[in-house]
Amino acid sequence: MGELVVETHDLTKKYGDLxxxxxxxxxxxxxEVFGVLGPNGSGKTTTILMLLGLTEPTSGxxxxxxxxxxxxxxxxxxxxxxxxxxxxxxxxxxxRVNLIYITKLNGLxxxxxxxxxxxxxxxxxxxxxxxxxxxxxxxxxxxRLGVAEVLLKRPQLVILDEPTQGLDPEGxxxxxxxxxxxxxxxxxxxxSSHLLHQVQAICDRVGLFHRGRMVLEGSVPExxxxxxxxxxxxxxxxxxxxxxxREALRQLPGARDVMREDHNRYRVVASEDxxxxxxxxxxxxxxRLLGLGVETPSLDDIYARYFEEVHHGAxx
Amino acid sequence: MALRSDQSxxxxxxxxxxxWTGLWAVVAKEMADHLTGMRMRILEILIVLTAIxxxxxxxxxxxxxVGQDPFILLRLFTTAxxxxxxxxxxxxxxxxxxxxxxxxxxxxxxxxRRTMSRVLAQPIYRDALLLGKFLAGxxxxxxxxxxxxxxxxxxxxxxxxxxxxxEEVARSLWFLLATIFYGGIWLAVAMLFSIIFRQPATAALAxxxxxxxxxxxxxxxAGVLAPILQPVRxxxxxxxxxxxxxxxxxxxxxxNTLYTEVMIAxxxxxxxxxxxxxxxxxxxxxxxxxxxxSQSVLLVWPQLxxxxxxxxxxxxxxxxxxxxxxxxx
Numbered sequence: 001m002g003e004l005v006v007e008t009h010d011l012t013k014k015y016g017d018l019x020x021x022x023x024x025x026x027x028x029x030x031x032e033v034f035g036v037l038g039p040n041g042s043g044k045t046t047t048i049l050m051l052l053g054l055t056e057p058t059s060g061x062x063x064x065x066x067x068x069x070x071x072x073x074x075x076x077x078x079x080x081x082x083x084x085x086x087x088x089x090x091x092x093x094x095x096r097v098n099l100i101y102i103t104k105l106n107g108l109x110x111x112x113x114x115x116x117x118x119x120x121x122x123x124x125x126x127x128x129x130x131x132x133x134x135x136x137x138x139x140x141x142x143x144r145l146g147v148a149e150v151l152l153k154r155p156q157l158v159i160l161d162e163p164t165q166g167l168d169p170e171g172x173x174x175x176x177x178x179x180x181x182x183x184x185x186x187x188x189x190x191x192s193s194h195l196l197h198q199v200q201a202i203c204d205r206v207g208l209f210h211r212g213r214m215v216l217e218g219s220v221p222e223x224x225x226x227x228x229x230x231x232x233x234x235x236x237x238x239x240x241x242x243x244x245x246r247e248a249l250r251q252l253p254g255a256r257d258v259m260r261e262d263h264n265r266y267r268v269v270a271s272e273d274x275x276x277x278x279x280x281x282x283x284x285x286x287x288r289l290l291g292l293g294v295e296t297p298s299l300d301d302i303y304a305r306y307f308e309e310v311h312h313g314a315x316x
Numbered sequence: 317m318a319l320r321s322d323q324s325x326x327x328x329x330x331x332x333x334x335x336w337t338g339l340w341a342v343v344a345k346e347m348a349d350h351l352t353g354m355r356m357r358i359l360e361i362l363i364v365l366t367a368i369x370x371x372x373x374x375x376x377x378x379x380x381x382v383g384q385d386p387f388i389l390l391r392l393f394t395t396a397x398x399x400x401x402x403x404x405x406x407x408x409x410x411x412x413x414x415x416x417x418x419x420x421x422x423x424x425x426x427x428x429r430r431t432m433s434r435v436l437a438q439p440i441y442r443d444a445l446l447l448g449k450f451l452a453g454x455x456x457x458x459x460x461x462x463x464x465x466x467x468x469x470x471x472x473x474x475x476x477x478x479x480x481x482x483e484e485v486a487r488s489l490w491f492l493l494a495t496i497f498y499g500g501i502w503l504a505v506a507m508l509f510s511i512i513f514r515q516p517a518t519a520a521l522a523x524x525x526x527x528x529x530x531x532x533x534x535x536x537x538a539g540v541l542a543p544i545l546q547p548v549r550x551x552x553x554x555x556x557x558x559x560x561x562x563x564x565x566x567x568x569x570x571x572n573t574l575y576t577e578v579m580i581a582x583x584x585x586x587x588x589x590x591x592x593x594x595x596x597x598x599x600x601x602x603x604x605x606x607x608x609x610s611q612s613v614l615l616v617w618p619q620l621x622x623x624x625x626x627x628x629x630x631x632x633x634x635x636x637x638x639x640x641x642x643x644x645x
Contacts, residue, residue, distance in 0.1 A: 045644065052437055054643045074333045074439040082437035088430025090349075104341035105438040149434070 003030050004063070005157050005188045006051060011060035013046050013212075020046040022212040023060070028157075028190055033183050035199050036192040037299065038209030044192040045085070047209075048159055051190075052082055065156055078106065081150030085162035087142055091135035095126060095145050098134060102149050113152075120148035124178075140171035147178055158182055160191040164198050176202050196299035208303060216306060224297035227306050233295040234268040234275055235261075240287030248285040252277055264290075331441070338440035342448025343455070350418060350456040359414050360460060366410065367464050368471075370396075370403040375475035382476055387606065389484045390583045392472045393491070403468070404579050408572060409531065411495060414460065415502035416523040418453045421516035422507050423638065428516065433643050446638050450507060450631055457499045465492050483585075486609055491582045497623040498575040502527065504630035511637050530570040538566035560592055571626060574619040581616040585609075590616060 006028035013021040021043040028034045036044050049055040050062055053069030053076055062069055069076045089098045096117060103113035121127050124144040129137070137145065143163065150158055163179070164172040172195075179202055182189050193199045199206075200220055208216040208223075216223055238245055242260065249258045249268050257269040268278055275294055282289050350356050374395040378388055385391065396402040423446070426432040436442065465488065469480060480488075505526055509519040542563035548555045567573045577590040585606030588598075607615070 049433075049643060054433065054436055072332045073441070074337060077437055078439040080437075082434070084430065084433040084437075086430050087434060089434075090429065090431060101341065101345050102438060104344070105338045105435065105440050107338065107439070146434075 004028065005030050005065060006034075006190060007063040008047075008051075009061040011047070011050060011062055012058050013043075013050060013055065014058045019212050021050070021057075024212075024214055026207060026214065028188060031183070031186055031188055032204040033179065033189045033191070033202055035203035035206035036190065036209060037194070037196055037199065037206050037303075038192075039194050042209040043212040044209055045161055046212075048082070048161055048190075048192060051159065052077060052080060078153065079156050081153050081155035081158040083143075083146040083150055083158075083160045083163065085165060087146040089134040089137075089142065089145065092133055094131045094133055095121070095137070095148075096130045098145070099149055099152060103152055106153060108152075116152050116154070117148075120151040123151065124148040140167055140174070143167065143171075143175060144178070155187060157188045157190065160189065162193055163191055164193065164195055172198055196303055200299045206299065208306070210307070210310075215310075216302075220297070220299060220302075223299075223302050227302045227309075228297050232270045232273050233297070234270060234273070234278055235291075235293055235295065236266045236268070236278060236282060236289065237264055237291035238266060238282050238287040238289055239264050240282075240285070244285045245282055245287045248281040249278060252281060333441075335441045335443035336447070337444060338438065339444040339448050339451075342440075342445055343452045346422075346449050346452030347456055350452060351459075355417055356456070359410075359417055363406075363410050363414070363460065363464060364467070366406045367403060367468055370400050370406060371468050371471050371475070373397040373400050374403070375472065378476060382478060386481065387484055387487075387585055388476060388478055389469065389472045389480045390487060390585075392468055392476075393488070394583050404583065407495060408575065411457075411461075411499045412502040412527045412531075415453070415457060415499040416506040416520065416527065418456060419449075419503045419506035420510055420520040420523055422449045422453070423510040424514050424516050424519060425510070427514060436643060442639055443635070446507075446635055450503065453503045453507070454496065454500055457503065458496050461492060461495055461499070483609055487582050487585070487612070490609075490613060491579060494575065494578045494582065494620055494623060497620075497627055498571060500627035501571045501623065501630060504627050504634065508630055508634040508637070511634050511641065530572050534570045534572075535567055538563050541566055557592065557594075564591060568619075568622075571623065574622050578616045578619045578623070581612050585612060587612075588615070590619070 004027055006026060008024050008026045011021060011024040011026070012019070024043075024047060026036075026047070036047065038044055046055065050057050051064050051069060053073035056070055064076050065079055067076050089095075090101075093101075099117045099120070100113065103117065108116065118127075121130050124147055126141065126144060126148060129141070134142065134145065160179070164175050167175060176198070179189055179191065183202075191199060191203075203220070205217065205219050206223070207214045216227065218226070236249075245266065246258055246260065249255060249266060252268070252270070252274055254270045254272050254274055255268050256271065259267045259269075261267050268274060273294055275292055279289055279292055371392050374392045374397065377395050377397045378385075378391055382388060393404050394402045396405065421428075426435065435445065469485075469488070473479060502523070506519065506523040509522045509526075510516065513519040513522060542559050546555075546559040546562040548559055568577075581587050581590055586604055588601065588607060613620070
């Protein structure tokens with residue numbers, strides 16, 4: 001994987017006594033989609049503002065595209081597209097006029113600006129409403145206009161703060177597709193979200209934030225391996241003699257734990273996908289196999305499990 | 317040695333590029349907003365109606381004296397006819413009103429519309445945004461006032477049938493400049509409150525309260541404070557004069573007083589002093605003869621620079637506060 005696009009070293013931001021971001025070491029590589037995930041108030045937005053030079057770090061270093069946002073904010077902001085959460089526009093102006101203002105602030109020559117605006121509007125499917133005032137736009141349309149604005153800069157890095165918050169499921173899915181397309185164009189994407197299940201599918205790697213610290217970092221399967229110990233949960237629905245079925249499942253190579261969850265529902269925690277093996281031993285043990293499946297670990301599980309452990313650790 | 321010069325160079329160029337990158341984009345956008353906005357249109361109608369009313373009344377009054385007064389066109393601004401006050405009287409409170417209306421939501425409005433972080437994520441500094449907004453306000457104000465100035469001069473020429481003399485034009489242009497900066501003070505006040513308060517309504521109320529305080533209460537307060545600060549103990553004339561001087565100094569802290577004094581000296585060439593004058597100081601003066609323009613300007617030079625300085629000072633205060641403000645809502 002290519003060079004680092006975002007690099008922070010012991011980045012810290014304090015508001016008085018409150019430590020919003022605590023010694024953060026974040027690395028985002030060229031071309032990946034990185035998810036900064038965590039509950040509200042865990043330091044995600046503060047981190048983003050420091051990456052853009054909109055807030056000064058209390059201590060530590062930041063490099064964005066090899067530049068220091070505190071010293072070279074103009075170069076950074078000319079190359080990085082940012083869409084804040086609850087993105088707002090000048091409601092009385094049309095979508096096109098809103099975008100024209102942004103191209104002027106970026107110092108783009110007029111002909112170039114108009115061409116980029118048409119491209120961005122077309123790409124976001126907003127050409128037909130381009131001359132309507134933004135106050136008539138739905139939330140989903142505003143978000144798409146936000147992406148259109150970000151595209152005007154032809155950015156190398158795009159930072160999206162809570163991009164799917166407040167969108168209906170259809171709108172959220174559509175938006176995730178937009179992010180996938182950005183990735184296909186070779187743009188590095190850093191997004192923040194507290195809706196873990198929504199962004200799980202599109203992030204190459206994620207960092208889980210908790211109280212200003214990045215407590216976990218890696219791809220979703222890596223984290224599952226780390227936190228949930230066995231990554232695979234195989235469930236079976238079997239009618240038959242309980243003891244023999246349990247014993248048979250326990251004998252499987254790779255099975256760590258077997259639980260009976262319900263009247264005839266079993267769960268096998270394993271380090272690999274044991275569906276086929278489990279099915280065959282259950283049948284041999286005289287059981288009637290009614291259902292079978294494997295649960296892929298979700299970020300929500302990982303997150304919940306991680307904090308269970310943290311709280312247990314704290315309690316002890 | 318080499319290291320040292322590197323360091324100092326780095327300190328000098330702490331930030332890359334000009335702080336005014338994007339300034340004119342902001343000015344153009346804000347002016348377009350002002351000039352197309354409903355708020356501005358209402359104020360324009362108000363001020364044009366006032367101008368027509370007062371100038372018409374003044375021409376009716378002045379018709380009889382045409383030919384006797386060399387500064388008859390200047391009288392258009394200052395002549396009152398019952399029940400209407402003179403046009404300058406209206407300007408004294410219309411200009412602050414326009415200025416406040418232009419600026420009370422300039423900064424907090426960007427926050428409440430959630431456009432602030434998006435705009436500041438563009439390659440510009442905050443400096444450009446704030447100065448751009450202020451300049452757009454000043455230019456809009458100047459545009460409106462210059463239009464009215466032209467209307468009044470034109471109406472005066474038609475109504476009175478007298479062409480303006482060079483001195484009249486020069487005096488009224490100085491007056492126009494003073495009026496713009498008088499508006500500039502209130503523009504800066506409203507902008508300051510729009511930085512301090514997150515609610516536009518609060519900022520508007522605070523600006524109007526400040527304006528009311530200086531327009532209505534400050535004069536009364538100065539009258540109360542002067543005897544406390546400079547009491548008359550034995551009834552010597554020196555004591556009485558000192559008290560009057562103190563009161564005058566206090567009232568001059570109000571931009572309204574400064575503006576009124578500038579206005580009087582510029583529009584009434586025969587006025588020789590805007591402060592206290594003792595009979596002994598008038599010894600040898602030919603009363604009733606007009607001062608040349610340069611002397612009139614010199615007379616109110618402190619007031620004029622005071623208006624400009626107050627504008628700059630208030631803007632600088634807002635600038636410092638805005639630079640320190642967190643972008644997070």
